[in-house]
Amino acid sequence: MSNVKRVLVTGVTSGVGKALARQLKDRGYYVIACCRNAEQEAELKSQNLCDTVVFVDLGIVETAQSVPKQLSDQGIDALDGFLHCAAISIANPLETVALDTMRHGFEVNVFGFFALMQGLIPALRKAKGRMVITGSVAGFSVWPMLGVYGATKHAVEALVDGMRRELWPWGITVALVRPGGIKTRMLERHVVEMKGRLAALDGIDKQNYGKLYVSYTQAMIEGFEKANPPEVIATVVLKAFEDAKPKAAYGAGADSMVLRLIDLLLPDNAMDWVTRKVFPV
Numbered sequence: 505m506s507n508v509k510r511v512l513v514t515g516v517t518s519g520v521g522k523a524l525a526r527q528l529k530d531r532g533y534y535v536i537a538c539c540r541n542a543e544q545e546a547e548l549k550s551q552n553l554c555d556t557v558v559f560v561d562l563g564i565v566e567t568a569q570s571v572p573k574q575l576s577d578q579g580i581d582a583l584d585g586f587l588h589c590a591a592i593s594i595a596n597p598l599e600t601v602a603l604d605t606m607r608h609g610f611e612v613n614v615f616g617f618f619a620l621m622q623g624l625i626p627a628l629r630k631a632k633g634r635m636v637i638t639g640s641v642a643g644f645s646v647w648p649m650l651g652v653y654g655a656t657k658h659a660v661e662a663l664v665d666g667m668r669r670e671l672w673p674w675g676i677t678v679a680l681v682r683p684g685g686i687k688t689r690m691l692e693r694h695v696v697e698m699k700g701r702l703a704a705l706d707g708i709d710k711q712n713y714g715k716l717y718v719s720y721t722q723a724m725i726e727g728f729e730k731a732n733p734p735e736v737i738a739t740v741v742l743k744a745f746e747d748a749k750p751k752a753a754y755g756a757g758a759d760s761m762v763l764r765l766i767d768l769l770l771p772d773n774a775m776d777w778v779t780r781k782v783f784p785v
């Protein structure tokens with residue numbers, strides 16, 4: 505196994521992570537999949553999506569911190585790659601989002617991710633490995649309803665910048681991938697959830713945010729149909745991992761590139777005007 509490159513991948517049970525694990529296995533990598541339980545482990549192995557697993561629930565930080573020990577128990581002390589695809593989405597008007605919902609979003613998308621990344625640095629240092637972290641267009645441009653999700657993705661962008669600028673002395677490279685919409689379980693569940701919440705909307709929420717729920721849900725339904733296949737985004741993650749000289753950040757999907765360009769070119773008040781047109785309230 506000494507010449508085979510070892511990569512640890514999160515989010516392998518669905519969407520981008522699953523498509524990525526398939527591509528990595530096809531290319532001969534030794535894939536260490538993060539999953540939550542033995543049932544998922546059996547499923548991943550039966551689909552030949554990994555060589556081994558470690559158990560992590562990103563919402564429980566201690567499980568993320570236990571990964572170095574889980575790896576060393578398997579005789580793995582050096583890693584060529586950490587490819588992070590796991591996250592959850594959260595959508596609420598900021599006025600009404602429960603603090604516990606916000607906290608859970610940060611536990612999974614930021615603290616769990618950070619604890620995992622932090623613990624893997626010694627193993628990445630040994631192999632001069634690379635991190636590729638999946639962010640989102642919400643990491644630079646936040647739509648109505650997506651303030652909390654966008655805050656977690658902004659935090660991820662900041663941590664990636666920090667890691668990239670601190671870890672270069674050891675040859676550890678760090679790249680960010682910013683996808684646009686992806687046709688995965690995340691978006692599918694999101695559409696179902698938003699339709700349900702829209703139907704049940706009542707009282708002051710309906711009065712203040714009813715129109716936003718309608719326009720946002722409609723945008724998500726239309727967006728799902730046009731969204732990028734997960735394989736397209738996984739290919740960009742793989743490229744970011746394999747590029748001889750990786751960029752600090754990669755757009756993934758045409759929508760991501762266009763949004764990035766618009767965001768860089770338009771002043772904030774023009775972006776606000778566009779947002780009001782797309783999401784009338």
Ligand SMILES: NC(=O)c1ccc[n+]([C@@H]2O[C@H](COP(=O)([O-])OP(=O)(O)OC[C@H]3O[C@@H](n4cnc5c(N)ncnc54)[C@H](OP(=O)(O)O)[C@@H]3O)[C@@H](O)[C@H]2O)c1
Pocket residue numbers: 514515516517518519520521540560561562563564589590591592612638639640641683684685686687688689690691731734
């Ligand atoms: N879908 C989009 O439109 C979109 C757009 C922009 C950016 N992104 C980003 O792209 C990445 C991949 O998203 P996706 O669309 O592929 O999502 P997905 O299909 O919903 O897959 C999410 C993955 O994250 C894992 N995960 C969720 N909560 C976890 C937890 N607490 N602990 C461990 N693993 C957990 C899931 O595992 P379980 O099966 O165990 O739940 C699953 O494997 C994410 O970073 C997402 O924010 C997505």
